[in-house]
Amino acid sequence: MFSIANAAAFFFWTFATVDPVSDHGWSCASAADAACAAVWQQSTPNRQSFCSLAADQWHWTSQDNLVAKFSLVCGDAWKVQFANSMTFFGAFLGAGVFGFLCDRLGRRNPLFLSTALIAVPMLASLAAPSHWAMAGLRAVTGVGAAGQAHCIFLLATEPVGPDFRGFAGTITLLFFTIGEFLMVALGFALPNWKHLVVACAGINVAALLLYPLVTESARWLLSKGRTEDATKALKRIARFNKSRLPTQPMVVSKSRSQI
Structure with missing residues (x-):
């Protein structure tokens, strides 16, 4: 999870931030603007041709995309x-x-x-x-x-x-x-x-x-000298796994904690 x-x-x-320019997430400000229409009619408008348009020649059709919301195109791309x-x-x-x-x-x-x-x-x-x-x-x-x-x-x-x-x-x-x-x-x-x-x-x-x-790491508990808590943590895991811990006490190495 x-x-x-x-x-x-x-x-x-x-x-x-999927590119809204190539996805036609914008439209021309004027239907009579031939230069803008030529860019928009491209199957996948490229950034170079789009950025050649003046800012007042086009507008975003929605702000569903973060690029469109903050207008992160051209000089701000x-x-x-x-x-x-x-x-x-x-x-x-x-x-x-x-x-x-x-x-x-x-x-x-x-x-x-x-x-x-x-x-x-x-x-x-x-x-x-x-x-x-x-x-x-x-x-x-x-x-x-x-x-x-x-x-x-x-x-x-x-x-x-x-x-x-x-x-x-x-x-x-x-x-x-x-x-x-x-x-x-x-x-x-x-x-x-x-x-x-x-x-x-x-x-x-x-x-x-x-x-x-979520059970705390028994290995970390052992490293802190909390042997009893480590044993409880392992018992909880064992119950979930339908298993049983060994009956002998847990041994902690002097050099490093071991389970």
């Missing part, structure tokens, strides 16, 4: 990828911040904190007054998205032994891929960017409801 939500956080911008880059700048920061938080607070609470850091700015973007505000909110979303990915991987791989960690980590990437395909479906079904952002934020809000079901 969290890996699917993570894909929604990263790929929202891609589907909210670079701002589309700037906002996308801000997502990954936030992810760069989030990787360090949540690496620290995971060492101090565990894996479970940072996972839900990072998920909230995705849902809140995404919903706030509905009221973003400018492209710059949207870019800032994308940076915050990137912080949460990187933290979420970090916590997902740790929670998936730490409860299992060395032989299965590669498999467990790969499974999280499989669900991330499912999230990518889900974004394709949502992008097709919800062409209005506001509807799309509500859907993507909603997936992350739904993930927050899983808090009672």
Whole structure:
């Protein structure tokens, strides 16, 4: 669930900024304008010919797309990828911040904190007054998205032994891929960017409801000397798997925590 939500956080911008110029999301201001009509009648109007038109020769037919909403075309076209880059700048920061938080607070609470850091700015973007505000909110979303990915991987791989960690980590990437395909479906079904952002934020809000079901990493609990809590965490997983823990007490190595 969290890996699917993570894909929604990263790929929202891609589907909210589909090129409205080539998709004929605009029209000529005057039906008598032959130059504008010649560009519009192209099966796929290119940016060069479109940008040769004066600003008063055309107008957007809707603002379903973020490019159209903030008119990120021609001289301002670079701002589309700037906002996308801000997502990954936030992810760069989030990787360090949540690496620290995971060492101090565990894996479970940072996972839900990072998920909230995705849902809140995404919903706030509905009221973003400018492209710059949207870019800032994308940076915050990137912080949460990187933290979420970090916590997902740790929670998936730490409860299992060395032989299965590669498999467990790969499974999280499989669900991330499912999230990518889900974004394709949502992008097709919800062409209005506001509807799309509500859907993507909603997936992350739904993930927050899983808090009672997520077990803290027993490996992290052991590293903090909380052997009893680690045993409880593993017992909870064992009950879910219809299995039983060994009866002997858990052994903690002096060099590193082991389960």
